[in-house]
Each structure stands twice: as structure tokens, then as C-alpha cells.
Amino acid sequence: MRKDTLLITAIAFGLTLAGIAGAEDQPISEQIVDVMNKVFGVHPGFRANHAKGIVAEGHFTGAPEALGLSRAVLFNGSPIPVTVRFSNSTGVPNIPDGSPKANPHGIAIKYHLPGGGETDMVINSFKFFPVATGEDFRDLLLALAASPPDAAKPTKFDQFATSHPSVPAAFGGLATPDSFANEEYYGVNAFLFINKAGARQAVRYQLVPEHLVHLSASDAAKQPAEFPDGRTAGAPQARPNNVSPEGAACSGGRFHQGPVSSLAGRPQSRGAGRFDGRQSSARQC
Numbered sequence: 001m002r003k004d005t006l007l008i009t010a011i012a013f014g015l016t017l018a019g020i021a022g023a024e025d026q027p028i029s030e031q032i033v034d035v036m037n038k039v040f041g042v043h044p045g046f047r048a049n050h051a052k053g054i055v056a057e058g059h060f061t062g063a064p065e066a067l068g069l070s071r072a073v074l075f076n077g078s079p080i081p082v083t084v085r086f087s088n089s090t091g092v093p094n095i096p097d098g099s100p101k102a103n104p105h106g107i108a109i110k111y112h113l114p115g116g117g118e119t120d121m122v123i124n125s126f127k128f129f130p131v132a133t134g135e136d137f138r139d140l141l142l143a144l145a146a147s148p149p150d151a152a153k154p155t156k157f158d159q160f161a162t163s164h165p166s167v168p169a170a171f172g173g174l175a176t177p178d179s180f181a182n183e184e185y186y187g188v189n190a191f192l193f194i195n196k197a198g199a200r201q202a203v204r205y206q207l208v209p210e211h212l213v214h215l216s217a218s219d220a221a222k223q224p225a226e227f228p229d230g231r232t233a234g235a236p237q238a239r240p241n242n243v244s245p246e247g248a249a250c251s252g253g254r255f256h257q258g259p260v261s262s263l264a265g266r267p268q269s270r271g272a273g274r275f276d277g278r279q280s281s282a283r284q285c
């Protein structure tokens with residue numbers, strides 16, 4: 001099913017290999033963005049990926065338990081103002097929020113720290129990333145581009161997925177939520193928290209909603225182009241029950257605490273903090 005999704009993505013965006021090959025002397029970052037522009041089209045003024053999104057404002061308040069984990073000012077228990085951008089995957093600025101191609105959804109959080117400093121967190125709904133290097137990510141996109149419906153089997157994508165089993169595993173863990181708020185988001189990178197006593201704890205971020213809502217493929221297909229939290233603020237509309245009438249976008253949040261390899265079991269450790277917020281723009285890209 002996930003392979004189909006990937007293939008549909010490749011086909012729907014009218015991939016062509018023309019111009020993609022032969023650029024290996026460029027920095028890998030440029031190669032990837034070039035391939036993305038081929039896959040998703042060039043949309044001036046928009047990000048090459050995660051082009052469609054909404055912005056929310058709110059606060060993050062560290063839980064008392066977090067003080068035992070980290071001495072960072074982020075967890076001092078006072079409300080830290082945040083600017084949050086929820087987004088859809090792909091560089092397509094008008095992709096429907098509920099499209100399977102919009103998975104993984106992203107959340108980028110800027111914490112405005114006391115004293116003027118900032119901390120950024122950029123995470124998405126992949127539980128782990130499909131590949132480990134930029135080169136492999138480029139090659140994944142190229143394999144998709146070379147696997148139209150009429151391609152001989154096994155396609156380039158089939159071959160890539162076989163040699164990189166993390167690819168089908170990662171996409172197989174995705175699902176379509178009914179709103180940006182009712183999704184879980186993961187940081188795939190590990191960080192070290194250091195507390196006041198100098199104790200170090202490896203962590204990966206998890207943002208956990210109060211209500212996780214993942215739709216069936218048929219229900220996802222019935223979703224409007226914009227999730228409820230992405231529609232024009234003030235318009236009458238049904239909202240998920242953890243989203244305020246103002247259009248709050250982010251509910252509960254927590255940090256996964258534990259060995260960095262233990263994500264698969266989803267141990268529900270104590271949360272390290274909580275978000276409260278409201279949408280600040282009806283639709284922002």
C-alpha cells in the first residue's frame with residue numbers, strides 16, 4: 001500500500017528524468033533540491049518541500065519532571081512563546097491536506113527563549129526516516145522518477161526498496177490524520193539532555209496529541225482540501241474536540257525519554273511539557 005502511495009506520488013507529479021541525471025558534481029543538497037523541483041515542479045516563493053503549511057502561535061510550558069532531565073531554560077516551568085508551522089510533504093503548494101502524498105506531515109517549532117535566544121525543533125510524522133544519507137534520499141527520488149506505471153518489473157523503485165528495507169518500513173508507518181492537531185510527530189535525531197547535576201540522557205522528541213486520529217484510506221479521500229485547523233479562522237466549521245474555536249493547532253506535547261533505540265515500543269514516559277496555542281494565519285506557505 002505504501003509502495004503504491006510512493007508510486008502514485010511519482011506518477012501524479014509527472015516525473016521526468018530529463019535534467020536530473022548528470023548532476024553529481026553538484027553539492028548533494030543542490031542535487032536533492034533539483035530532483036525535488038523535478039518531482040514536484042518549480043513553484044517560485046515556496047519551499048522545495050513542505051510547501052503548504054499553516055502557522056500557529058502559543059506557549060510551551062515545561063513539566064516539573066523535565067527539570068530532572070534538563071537544565072535548559074526551555075524547561076524552567078515558565079510559559080515559553082512558540083511560533084509553530086504545520087506543513088504537508090511535497091513541494092506542491094495546493095496539495096490537499098488529507099492526501100496520502102501529504103504524509104509525512106511536518107511541524108516546525110521556534111521557541112522564543114527569555115533573553116532573546118531561540119531554539120528550533122523540526123520534526124515530522126515519520127517514526128524514523130526512510131534512508132540514512134542525503135545520497136540515498138536523492139537516489140530514492142530518482143528511483144521513483146524512473147518507475148512510471150508502465151515500467152518493467154521489478155522497477156527501479158522495487159529494486160531500491162528491496163535493497164533499502166527501511167524505505168517500505170518507514171512509509172508503512174505513516175497514516176493520514178484528520179487534522180494537523182490530531183497527529184503525532186517524531187524527531188528522528190537524538191539529542192542529549194543534561195540536567196543540573198550533569199547527568200546526561202539521550203532523547204528523541206515525540207509530540208503526542210491528546211487525540212490521535214488516523215483515517216482509513218477511504219475516509220482520507222473524503223477530506224476537504226484543508227484540515228479544519230487550516231481553514232479560515234472564524235468560519236463555522238467542525239473542529240476536532242481538542243482544538244479551540246480560535247483554531248488552536250497544537251495540543252499536548254511530550255518528549256520521549258529513554259534509550260534512543262527504544263522508540264518502537266512507544267513507552268509512554270512522563271511528558272516533559274505541554275503546548276497551548278492558536279492558529280495565527282488562515283493559510284500560510
Ligand code: HEM
Pocket residue numbers: 032033046047048049050053085086087105106107108122123124129133134137186187188
Ligand atoms: C534527506 C533528508 C531531508 C531532506 C532532503 C529534506 C528537505 C527539505 C526541504 C528542501 C525543505 C524546505 C526547506 C525550506 O525551503 O525552508 C524541508 C522542510 C521541512 N522538513 Fe525536511 N528534509 C529532510 C529530512 C527531514 C527530516 C528528518 C525531518 C523531520 C524529522 C524533516 C522535516 C521537515 C519539516 C517539518 C519541514 C518544514 C519546515 C518549515 O515549516 O519551515 N525533514 N525539508
